[in-house]
Amino acid sequence: MAGIPADLLFEGARLATMGGAGLGVVENGVLAVRAERIVYAGPRDGAPRFDAAERVDCNGRWITPGLVDCHTHLVFAGDRSEEFARRLAGESYAEIARSGGGIASTVRATRAADEAALLAAALPRLDALLAEGVTTVEVKSGYGLDEETERRQLRVARALAGQRAVTVRATYLGAHAVPADNTRAGYLDLVCDRMIPALAAEGLADAVDVFQEGIAFTGAECARVFTAARAAGLPVKSHAEQLSDTGGAALAARFGALSADHLEYCSNAGAAAMAQAGTVAVILPGAFLMLNEARKPPIAAFRAEGVPMAVATDLNPGSSPIASLRVSATLACVLFGMTVEEVWRGMTLHAARALGLQAEAGSLEAGKRADLALWSVDSLAQVVAQIGPSPLWARYHGGVRA
Numbered sequence: 001m002a003g004i005p006a007d008l009l010f011e012g013a014r015l016a017t018m019g020g021a022g023l024g025v026v027e028n029g030v031l032a033v034r035a036e037r038i039v040y041a042g043p044r045d046g047a048p049r050f051d052a053a054e055r056v057d058c059n060g061r062w063i064t065p066g067l068v069d070c071h072t073h074l075v076f077a078g079d080r081s082e083e084f085a086r087r088l089a090g091e092s093y094a095e096i097a098r099s100g101g102g103i104a105s106t107v108r109a110t111r112a113a114d115e116a117a118l119l120a121a122a123l124p125r126l127d128a129l130l131a132e133g134v135t136t137v138e139v140k141s142g143y144g145l146d147e148e149t150e151r152r153q154l155r156v157a158r159a160l161a162g163q164r165a166v167t168v169r170a171t172y173l174g175a176h177a178v179p180a181d182n183t184r185a186g187y188l189d190l191v192c193d194r195m196i197p198a199l200a201a202e203g204l205a206d207a208v209d210v211f212q213e214g215i216a217f218t219g220a221e222c223a224r225v226f227t228a229a230r231a232a233g234l235p236v237k238s239h240a241e242q243l244s245d246t247g248g249a250a251l252a253a254r255f256g257a258l259s260a261d262h263l264e265y266c267s268n269a270g271a272a273a274m275a276q277a278g279t280v281a282v283i284l285p286g287a288f289l290m291l292n293e294a295r296k297p298p299i300a301a302f303r304a305e306g307v308p309m310a311v312a313t314d315l316n317p318g319s320s321p322i323a324s325l326r327v328s329a330t331l332a333c334v335l336f337g338m339t340v341e342e343v344w345r346g347m348t349l350h351a352a353r354a355l356g357l358q359a360e361a362g363s364l365e366a367g368k369r370a371d372l373a374l375w376s377v378d379s380l381a382q383v384v385a386q387i388g389p390s391p392l393w394a395r396y397h398g399g400v401r402a
C-alpha cells in the first residue's frame with residue numbers, strides 16, 4: 001500500500017511540540033511536511049507511513065517550533081549609545097526622554113533616513129534573530145510620529161519578509177510619544193482619525209500598539225487609540241506598567257488586547273484582568289536589564305492567575321539594544337525566576353498568541369506552518385543555559401530550509 005505523500009520527513013528527532021501543558025516532548029519522533037504545512041508531528045511508533053520526497057535524519061537532535069519574537073522595534077536609524085553612558089553617570093531613562101533624548105532622538109534620525117537606508121540598517125538586526133532560530137518577528141513603527149515616516153517604517157517592516165525567510169507582523173505604534181512638531185491633541189487626532197483608518201485600509205498594519213506611561217500617554221488617550229483601532233478592525237497591544245502603574249494592563253484587557261508588554265509595575269488586579277481577557281503578558285527582560293530597573297514583573301501573579309507569558313527582545317536602540325531572543329530567555333530565567341519550560345513556551349506558543357498567530361505558528365501540530373528550529377543539543381535547557389555560540393543546527397520557514 002502506498003504511503004501518505006510528503007515533501008519532507010524528519011526522522012530520529014526529539015520533538016518539543018508545545019502541545020498540552022508542558023513542552024510536549026516526544027522522544028524518537030517524526031515530523032512530516034507537505035505544501036508548507038506540518039501534516040504529522042509525533043512518535044515514530046504508530047506514525048503513518050510517508051512517501052517523502054526528502055528525508056532528514058536528525059540523529060537525536062531536537063526540533064522545536066520556530067521561535068517567535070513578538071515585540072521588536074528593529075526598523076530605526078541612528079544610535080543612542082551615548083545615552084547608555086549618560087545612564088551610567090546617573091541620569092534616568094525618563095530624564096533623558098524629557099531632555100529631548102530617548103525616543104525623540106531616534107525619531108530625528110529615522111525621519112532623515114530613506115527606505116533603503118532603513119532596510120539596510122534593519123537587516124543585520126533581523127539576521128541576528130534568525131541565526132538563533134526565529135521564524136516570525138513582530139516589528140513596530142513609532143519612530144516617525146508623522147504620516148510619512150510611520151508609513152515608511154511599516155513598509156520597510158513588510159519589505160523584510162521579501163528579503164529573508166521569515167513571517168513579519170507589522171504593528172502601528174503611533175502613540176509612542178508626542179512629536180516635537182505637533183501638539184498632544186493634534187497628534188492624537190492624526191493617529192486616531194487619519195492614520196489608523198488609513199493604515200487598516202492599506203493593509204500596512206496588523207495591530208495597533210500604545211505606550212501608556214507618565215512620559216507618554218494617559219489611560220484616556222490610550223482608550224481613544226484602542227477605540228479607533230477596534231473600529232478599524234485591528235487588534236490592540238500595549239506597552240503597559242513599564243515605569244509606573246497607570247492601569248495599562250487592565251485597560252488593554254478591557255479592549256481584548258492580544259498582549260500587554262513590560263509589566264514591571266503591574267498590580268494583581270491588572271494580572272487578573274489580563275487572565276479574564278486572555279491577554280498575553282509579554283516579558284521583556286532586555287529593557288529591565290539595560291535600564292537597571294529594580295522592580296520585577298509579577299511572575300507569581302501571572303502564574304497564579306493563569307496569564308500566558310511570552311518572552312521577547314524589545315529590540316530597540318534605547319531601552320533594549322539586544323538582538324537575541326535566546327539571551328532574553330536566559331535573562332527571564334535568571335532575573336525573574338521563570339522556568340526553562342516557561343521561557344520555551346514563551347518564545348513559541350505564547351508568543352504566537354501575542355500576535356494572534358496561534359492557528360499558524362508556535363507549536364508542532366498538524367495544520368500549522370512548518371516553521372521549525374533544529375538544535376544540536378542534548379536538552380532544551382542547553383539552549384537557554386548559556387550565553388554563547390548558537391546551537392541552532394537548521395531553520396525551516398514554511399517547510400523550506402532557510
Ligand code: NIG
Pocket residue numbers: 102103106211239242287314316317318319320
Ligand atoms: O519598548 N517603552 C517604550 N518604548 C520602547 C523603547 C523605545 C526607546 O527607548 O527607543 C520600549 O522599551
Ligand code: FE
Pocket residue numbers: 071072073239314316
Ligand atoms: Fe517596546
